[in-house]
Amino acid sequence: MTAMSLRQALDGVVDGPVLARDEVAGHYARFAGVPATSRASTEPVMRYRVSDSDIPVVLGFYGSEERVRSTLPGLPARAGQARELLARTIPPVHVPDERTHWSGVDLSALPVLRATPRDAGPYLTMGAVYARRGGATAFSVHRMLVLGRDRLAIWMLPSRALRAMHADALAAGERLAVSVNIGIPPAAMIASALSTALLPVDKLDVAGALAGAPVALAPSSDGATSVVADAEIALEGYIGAEESPEALDGMPDRSLPEFLGYDGSARDRVPVLTVTGVSTVPSPVYQAVIGPGREQSVILGVAGGVSLGLCLEDDLVVDAHFSPAGGGMLLLAVALRKASASDDDRLPSLAQALLRRHPFVKLIVFTDDDVDVSCAEDVLWAMTTRSNLGVDAITLPGPGPLGMDPSQRPSWRRGGGEGRTYVDATIPFGLDAARSFGGGT
Incomplete structure (x- = not known):
């Protein structure tokens, strides 16, 4: 048995209307809670059919802390008990690749959303980037602007392990092989937001403790990295030396709505992630957040409580x-x-x-x-x-x-x-x- 997948966790999903992809976030915003709006309420799980994609969009799963906790049997009830997780860590298991691989790469086939007309462009908002180098792994969510059919602009905070790993690869004259995993098990998503810099523990090992079962990893098609086997959608590729403005046309201004409820600032130069392959589970869904809704706050808050208790x-x-x-x-x-x-x-x-x-x-x-x-x-x-x-x-x-x-x-x-x-x-x-x-x- 492996960690509960997002698909297994989706229960009580409400079907929304069929919309153009640029209309989805605006429709869901009417359900969003603090800090997106002044509503202090949990958010429903909504599934939208998008008029120009065969892949439906799912929003709202993380809009309720109670719902998230119900999928994590190993999550302590109180943060003061979090150190118990260190005795219950379960490393990932490696399984054969049984995913469906696209014959070519075209990111426009994914229903990537714009949250507002002010956004710099369509952003991946729930892509957990996995990389490994020199015995270490990085696993974290980053905002990624779709630049074209096979290119993403990725913003990495200076404090993130992925940024340090990328810098190390460039210093060695190499590219950093990565996977971008969308629609992953809830335990893996919460673990991706952990602050484990002060702990000798891997995030995915903690995910295993949260789920009471290991997260499954499958090899990428070229064997250079791994993907989360249960991810609804996984992108394979690399981050090299190429950089781009965080904008589609001209100099950047705003990026997209951020977790505090305000529009974020775009960056003049960010690394480019080149996508070389796409794989999915059967009949995948595309998971996203609209920025400053309750979802990001719940993910960061639950992970923050665990991180605090661990360290x-x-x-x-x-x-x-x-x-x-x-x-x-x-x-x-x-x-x-x-x-x-x-x-x-x-x-x-x-x-x-x-x-x-x-x-x-x-x-x-x-x-x-x-x-x-x-x-x-x-x-x-x-x-x-x-x-x-x-x-x-x-x-x-x-x-x-x-x-x-x-x-x-x-x-x-x-x-x-x-x-x-x-x-x-x-x-x-x-x-x-x-x-x-x-x-x-």
């Missing part, structure tokens, strides 16, 4: 939750269980440790463990009744501004800022301030 050994921390209000990255609520009065003084060092490991975090709210950190109202209740912000909100120096957050830009009033803040919304140890009807999860 942080602190008996104070019981649970943690990255809120969709911060795109699953900027707003973190942490539930603590104090054992002595000295624990009241440990919050500054704990905040600094969290910020070192998760530099995108902008605001941390510490609560007691009778607060459900996944419930925004409960966290706000703790902030309102268990903190006095004049003394309990502490701002620390930040690692640098995050450009996707407009309030951190120099043009913002008072010059923006890059500080990081934590709020102590916990009861001082030994003080009787219990809530009337208990609480917590």
